[in-house]
Amino acid sequence: MTTSSDLATLGHRVRHFRTRAGLTLDALGAAVNVTGSQLSLIENGKREPKLSLLTAIADAVHVPLTDLLTREPPSHRAALELELLEAQAGPLYSTLGLPAVKPNRGMSDETLESLVGMHRELQRRASEAIATPEEARRANTELRARMRARDNYLPEIEKVAEERVTAAGHATGALTHRTVGIMAEQLGFELLYVNDLPNSARSITDLENGRIYLPPASIPGGHGLRSMALQAMAHRILGHTVPTSYAQFLEQRLEINYFAACCLIPQTRAVAFLRDAKKNRNLAVEDFRDAFGVTHEAAGLRLTNLATSQLDMRLHFLRVTDEGMLQKGYENDGIPLPSDVTGSIEGQRVCRKWSARSAFARRNRTTEQYQFTDTPEGTFWCSTQTGTTDAGEYSISVGVPFDEAKWFRGRETHRRAESRCPDESCCQRPSDELAGKWRDKSWPSARLHTQVLAPLPSGRFPGVDDNEVYDFLDRHAATE
Structure with missing residues (x-):
């Protein structure tokens, strides 16, 4: 289907080659057996011509038919005119309630450049405006x-x-x-x-x-x-x-x-290190971290880059605040990360039973916490390390499905939890007893997240x- 933009480009090409051939509308019309007014409609993108008429026009202006049918504007000025017309026909310009400016021969190239430049800036600012948190x-x-x-x-x-x-x-x-x-x-x-x-x-x-x-x-x-x-x-x-x-x-x-x-953490040396650790069933994020002199978070994230493609292992990564909010997350192992209706996971609360949150209760945080967690999607093993910034505490977790835990240090842990999330009865909804006792007798002052x-x-x-x-x-x- 031919669009209005295609017709406008075609019209500009017809006008361009007509004027280059030194023909008026009436002269070209006489050569192809149509009136000058009909040609004017074609040149202004108001009418779609038949292929036979286009063939006759191409012969009359001495160019191949393909030169008329290409979708490229015939000149820089034509491109500016088309861009101006398209911008003024769009919904953004229509909201301004301003009259359209029709480009003509008397309009200088500089004026066209200025008008098109203003429309581009208007579009850019409008695009910025929709970059809301939701976007x-x-x-x-x-x-x-x-x-x-x-x-x-x-x-x-x-x-x-x-x-x-x-x-x-x-x-x-x-x-x-x-x-x-x-x-x-x-x-x-x-x-x-x-x-x-x-x-x-x-x-x-x-x-x-x-x-x-x-x-x-x-x-x-x-x-x-x-x-x-x-x-x-x-x-x-x-x-x-x-x-x-x-x-x-x-x-x-x-x-x-x-x-x-x-x-x-260059791939060649990183993969050699990880493969050796896997062979010895002694994979550990903290060892990977110390071997390359990076943060625990950087080592955990780098493991997500290499584990599947180089070690044939699926896994997940979580960074969680001490309030339980998921700041960063990645998974290709099927763990049920919390998400909103759009599929976004950032800002969602992870289950209280997960190691990413239970690790905050540990007194000794110098080493990783290891835990198996039973979920509706299966059992997962996790290693979790906590840290502190000016904004508060956070945890870094790297985990794998139960069958992959055999490659990691800490697989012998007896720490185990059960999570039924996203079922709210798991940890998000208070018990009927506590709700009945405190619902009408409490009024917390909420912290506004700016x-x-x-x-x-x-x-x-x-x-x-x-x-x-x-x-x-x-x-x-x-x-x-």
């Missing part, structure tokens, strides 16, 4: 589903990261700050540590002067600083462009995090204040 959750859910389908494994990034690490001369041990600096130099960048980074940015890359600005908070070292530098470099290495949607922004963030993890109300800030990159970033770059470019 963000939808995009994140779709991205998680795509990664689950790939077993959380991106071989193309694995390959690029390994090449970069090898080129920097790194062979064994934890990736050092010096090696990260060499990687930056090979890309033409210098790593600088400053005290005045804008609050909305983790790092800033000055493409003009070849500088990557990082905060000094992690000095004298640590996983965080190396990871931030690698993430900043990843945008250049992976060929990212400015994101045009929140979904693209999330995908880019996932890719730079993945690249950093691949550099800190992220529930906060819209996503505008800017070229969601959450980043462009004004602060540009002021920062200008200030440093002038003084260094």
Whole structure:
């Protein structure tokens, strides 16, 4: 079916080749046996011509028929005119209640460029406005589903990261700050540590002067600083462009995090380490963590990248707050993660019986807690480690189905729990006795989670204040 956009493009092509041939509407009409007014309707995209008429027009203006039928605008100006007409015909412009501006010969190219530019900006701002928390959750859910389908494994990034690490001369041990600096130099960048980074940015890359600005908070070292530098470099290495949607922004963030993890825990050495541990039935996240000098969370997440594709093992990963809220989650082993009606898992409460929550009650948290949990989808084994940030406590859990527990340290645990979630009678609904006793005699003052109300800030990159970033770059470019 021919769309109005196709007809408009066809009309522009007919007009373009007619005027190039030096013919008026009436002259061309006489050559193809139609009136000039009928041709005008075709050129304005108001009428769809028969193929026989198009063939006659092509012969009259001395071009192949394919030159008329292609969907590409015949010139840059024609492309601008079509884009303007399409924008004014859209629902966004109609909400403004403004009259349409019809492009004509008397309109300069500069005027057209300005009008089209304003429509593009209007569309961009409208797209930003719909990046609500609901839109963000939808995009994140779709991205998680795509990664689950790939077993959380991106071989193309694995390959690029390994090449970069090898080129920097790194062979064994934890990736050092010096090696990260060499990687930056090979890309033409210098790593600088400053005290005045804008609050909305983790790092800033000055493409003009070849500088990557990082905060000094992690000095004298640590996983965080190396990871931030690698993430900043990843945008250049992976060929990212400015994101045009929140979904693209999330995908880019996932890719730079993945690249950093691949550099800190290169696949070749990581797989060799894990296979050896599996052979000895002594897999442990804490050993994997210590072998590569990263955080427990980074080691757990990296295991999700490699376990299925390289170890033939399905698993799950959870990061849970001390309130029981799921902050990050991944599974390809069938564990029933809590989710809302959209399929989003972030912000959902996990079962109180799961190790991810029961581990907070432990007095000795220096080692992992091991637990088997019976669920409606089967029995799962988990190892859980807790930690603390300024925002509160959290737990990191990595688990597998019962049959896979034989490869892990801690499989001999006698700790076992039963979870019936999402059945609310499991742990979410109070007993009838307690509800009867306290329902009408209690009134808690709820804590308002500000992220529930906060819209996503505008800017070229969601959450980043462009004004602060540009002021920062200008200030440093002038003084260094």
